Amino acid sequence: MADHPSPALSDHPEPVVVVGDTHTSNPTLRRDDVVLRKGVLTLVSGPFTPRESMVEDLLAVRDALDAAGIEHLLVRGDDDRRVIAVDRRRRKEITAALATAFANEPFYASPVDVDGAPTLIADGRLSRRKAHVLRLFRPRLEPIGRLRYGAETAMQLEFWRFGDEDIEAPRPNALMRTRLPRNEAIEESVTIYGRTWRTLEHMFDPLASDIAFDIDIVFSWVDGSSAEFQRKRAAQQAAYVVGDGDDNEARYRQIDELKYAMRSVHMFAPWVRNIYIATDSPLPSWLAPHPNVHIMRSEDFFVDTSTLPTHNSHAVESQLHHIPGIAEHFLYSNDDMFIGRPISPDIFFSPGGVTKFVEAGTRIGLGESDPARSGFENAARVNRRLLWERFGAVTTRHLEHCAAPLRVSVLNEMEREFPDDFARTAASPFRSATDxxxxxxxxxxxxLMTGRAVVQTQARVQYIETTLHEAEEKMRRLLKRRDQDMFCLNDGSKPEIGVEERTRIVTEFLERYFPFPAPWERMEG
Incomplete structure (x- = not known):
């Protein structure tokens, strides 16, 4: 997604000069939390998400301007980036004020509207050429996973011309063109990030193109390592015949992937309102109570609780729209699916609520459902038959393994349209050929066939089968590039590497990719 800033990453350890004991006159270099990386002063950062880093830098710039008595406006950028607009006639004052305020900070200015490398603000200039649009930021480096933030996730400073007749901005923003008649420039105030800002009228009003509705996410999760789970499942399964691969332990094995999947939401999708975990397993030891995390037992949302317990993910998925209090618009994800970089809700929904789903390149194939097939393959064929009978059109592709957007109202409509199929699937304790x-x-x-969804063709999604020999190199490359919106680390049913090796590789990768604990995690020790 072009408008979604992505954190950069260096996967390979690089020489880092720790400069706590230096003879240079720059006081920034004497800080213990600053390193010199490829010639750039970099803040060794704590657990800040990309958005939190941007907000911290934005408030620091605002404080510097306020201290110098320099007026400014908060503006919503055309890409929803936060922008501080200042009078270009006061450029020298502004440059001096920022240099003074950030004399001991690794604060950089990166030009946007002209070519040029970032400059250290403490050196007393904002750009080598007279840029009117600058990204201001402190480069941040997380030392374990080498996650770093830079200009891509930064706030923006713009130099405007405030004339007697009109106001001229160097580029359009969310509300205005580059020129605005002075008599139309009505000021108002807005409270954002705990501060009151001067801005232009309607600048932060909801736009027709905004996604203003609440969005929740549901994770389904099973702790297959639980002895109680294994005992109950074995006893119940004795009376059933399951499809190819459906009884493989890989489907239930877990190595705390859920913790990192939830971290990915915290880091890269801060617009998610609530997280629901659909599970009948004991809670993981790392999960602490949190007002935005809700545990949903099957009896909390199954319409017919007499069919419980269930070990069938299809059954669980058929009842998600009955979760009490869930938003009309929500995402569904498994614990092996992760958000890979900052994304906006428009990757899943249009402003009008149309859902966007990602097709896989894999075809469903021919033939009808058969007990010998996997439950996944059978369900795709049952789906195809129902849709053919209802719409006279054939579905040919599976969907990508990533979070999928859903609407409660459409799910309720579907349950009324296919009541027997929903009821039969919900009542099946294991995956069956009729799900x-x-x-x-x-x-x-x-x-899609009723005009409530479209195919999402811009999202970048990667699927990695982690039990294959090639998986480690794929994860290493993903860690270095961080160029996927979403990815799945699937535990394949036909492994080439052992469980212990797979556990080590995946755990090390996830800890480096998502190094910051989320607010709902218990403190270690």
């Missing part, structure tokens, strides 16, 4: 798969892909193609 529907609501979240993959019945909902999405039903919505």
């Amino acid at each position: 529907i798969s609501v979240t993959n892909s019945l909902y999405h193609y039903y919505s």
